Amino acid sequence: MEDNTILVTKSSLPNLEEYIEEIRDIWTSHWLTNMGEKHRTLQSMLQNYLQVDNVDLLTNGHMALELSIQALNLQGEIITTPFTFASTTHAIVRNGLTPVFCDINPDDFTIDVDKIEALITDKTSAILPVHVYGNVCDVDKIQDIASKYGLKVIYDAAHAFGVKYKNKGIGTFGDVSCFSFHATKVFNTIEGGAVCFGDRNKDFGLNIYRLKNFGIRGPEIVDSVGANAKMNEFCAAMGICNLKRINICFKRRKQLVDEYRKCLSNIDGMNLNKIQGDVEQNYAYFPIVIDEKQFGATRNEVLAKLAEHNIFARKYFYPLTNTFDAFHGQFNVDKTPVALHISKRVLTLPLYEELCISDVYRISDIVLSCKK
Ligand code: T4K
Numbered sequence: 001m002e003d004n005t006i007l008v009t010k011s012s013l014p015n016l017e018e019y020i021e022e023i024r025d026i027w028t029s030h031w032l033t034n035m036g037e038k039h040r041t042l043q044s045m046l047q048n049y050l051q052v053d054n055v056d057l058l059t060n061g062h063m064a065l066e067l068s069i070q071a072l073n074l075q076g077e078i079i080t081t082p083f084t085f086a087s088t089t090h091a092i093v094r095n096g097l098t099p100v101f102c103d104i105n106p107d108d109f110t111i112d113v114d115k116i117e118a119l120i121t122d123k124t125s126a127i128l129p130v131h132v133y134g135n136v137c138d139v140d141k142i143q144d145i146a147s148k149y150g151l152k153v154i155y156d157a158a159h160a161f162g163v164k165y166k167n168k169g170i171g172t173f174g175d176v177s178c179f180s181f182h183a184t185k186v187f188n189t190i191e192g193g194a195v196c197f198g199d200r201n202k203d204f205g206l207n208i209y210r211l212k213n214f215g216i217r218g219p220e221i222v223d224s225v226g227a228n229a230k231m232n233e234f235c236a237a238m239g240i241c242n243l244k245r246i247n248i249c250f251k252r253r254k255q256l257v258d259e260y261r262k263c264l265s266n267i268d269g270m271n272l273n274k275i276q277g278d279v280e281q282n283y284a285y286f287p288i289v290i291d292e293k294q295f296g297a298t299r300n301e302v303l304a305k306l307a308e309h310n311i312f313a314r315k316y317f318y319p320l321t322n323t324f325d326a327f328h329g330q331f332n333v334d335k336t337p338v339a340l341h342i343s344k345r346v347l348t349l350p351l352y353e354e355l356c357i358s359d360v361y362r363i364s365d366i367v368l369s370c371k372k
């Protein structure tokens with residue numbers, strides 16, 4: 001790989017010496033996993049940072065989703081969106097439940113709350129919306145619908161670390177919020193994830209803890225059939241170091257996004273996500289939507305032009321999850337036309353802490369050079 005290659009993202013890392021310092025005492029304790037000191041420390045740091053009642057750490061964001069569905073003992077159908085990473089839909093299907101796909105808003109690509117109620121049946125047990133790219137779903141309306149029909153709400157907050165809505169941590173909404181701390185996320189623990197939930201959901205907390213540790217309740221009691229999804233100490237140590245520098249990371253991402261917006265706003269045939277009111281953003285992704293008719297080039301042509309310059313943007317999220325081969329045509333994509341339209345036109349541009357402002361200008365120039 002050449003030095004000048006720019007990928008869609010690049011993991012944020014702490015100073016190496018700081019990480020070594022953080023893991024040094026593991027060589028004294030020999031305690032590598034199973035809810036050790038680092039695990040407990042990161043858990044309480046995150047509880048504080050995310051302003052939530054409870055946090056439980058897991059091996060990744062996917063297990064957070066999959067085990068949350070199980071811990072809530074959901075059955076039947078779950079209303080969700082197809083404009084997401086495979087994980088969201090797979091977590092539902094792997095639990096033996098049926099995803100029912102709701103369309104998305106054209107402005108911020110979150111679930112279209114006006115289309116949820118028509119999808120509710122007597123089999124519906126929950127709504128699983130996605131704060132896609134860190135854009136906040138209409139949490140108030142979703143809660144109203146959930147309360148009216150007695151449904152649970154699990155947020156896929158994989159993209160929404162550090163986001164606040166009306167000054168409240170994004171993890172405080174719904175019954176559960178599931179975060180991803182994957183290497184590609186604004187905050188990473190190498191691999192990792194977490195569930196956040198309120199004190200009113202203490203039972204959920206007990207269930208998730210047992211599910212992540214084989215169903216073991218005590219030294220001689222195993223009273224449920226759990227999996228293994230414990231975050232290990234090296235990952236937790238990475239999280240401790242990265243959390244200490246998270247504000248530097250957000251500040252830098254904001255600068256880059258501000259420059260992208262200056263270069264790429266008000267271009268015929270190109271739409272950017274609307275800036276949401278009452279939201280403190282995390283600048284996780286920078287999606288552009290290219291309408292071939294007005295722009296004069298397709299999304300794929302822009303992607304290819306960037307690639308000629310060793311710049312690798314990504315089609316997050318194409319294809320839609322309801323079109324995956326894995327489902328053998330089980331779902332009718334025509335029922336989510338906005339999601340289909342966006343997925344054929346969206347491109348996520350490179351965005352990460354180490355990206356140079358000059359690269360933002362260069363990337364924007366190449367994108368604009370495709371316009372006819
Ligand atoms: N829900 C949503 C909405 C999600 O987006 C995700 C994950 C999940 C749930 C599940 O959470 P986790 O179980 O993953 O915690 C990446 C990530 O692997 C995935 O975590 C993420 N979403 C998804 C949107 O993106 P890929 O297949 O695009 O990853 P990959 O390997 O192509 O990496 C993308 C770029 O990241 C590379 O070009 C370079 C950079 N990179 C990658 C790795 C692995 C690094 O800089 N460092 C690294 O270690 O899925």
